[in-house]
Amino acid sequence: PLKINQTNKASSFKVVTSQRGVSVRAEAINTEIRKTEAKVVDSVVVTELSKPLTAYCRCWRSGTFPLCDGSHAKHNKETGDNVGPLLLKKQ
Amino acid sequence: PLKINQTNKASSFKVVTSQRGVSVRAEAINTEIRKTEAKVVDSVVVTELSKPLTAYCRCWRSGTFPLCDGSHAKHNKETGDNVGPLLLKKQ
């Protein structure tokens, strides 16, 4: 079994198993979305927004990414996090 | 020392120490920004954007949050992640 002799309240780690053993490393935020892309960047031409208010995801858990589908609520509840969307308003 | 007898390639954990001992739990994305707020939501009135292009942070590491300051690059390099900003374009 892995033995961790030192831990840290403030830090985040990922426990990774591979053929070389078990390691602990800094943590990715996005585990699912468009992982074949080197960097996931999206563009919005704001003059083309159709609704008065559109919510864009910043939690990387949305099933309709880059839009927010409310999945941040489950993520926040499960992890104690406090993330939420960016709201684009036409006025 | 903590002993972890079972690990998982795909899952993310946080190692937490407290007076009740050491636990491993699902991972928060935002570790620093406005942690006194229950949910961090920001609004942009798109008609008030001053520049042709404005980048908004989705990595929760920016020193100028909710704006992107390029800190996603360090986060991606350190963790193997692929997150990036939302670009708001006036046209």
Ligand code: FES
């Ligand atoms: S689903 Fe990601 S911020 Fe709402």
Ligand code: FES
């Ligand atoms: S600094 Fe967070 S996306 Fe660029």
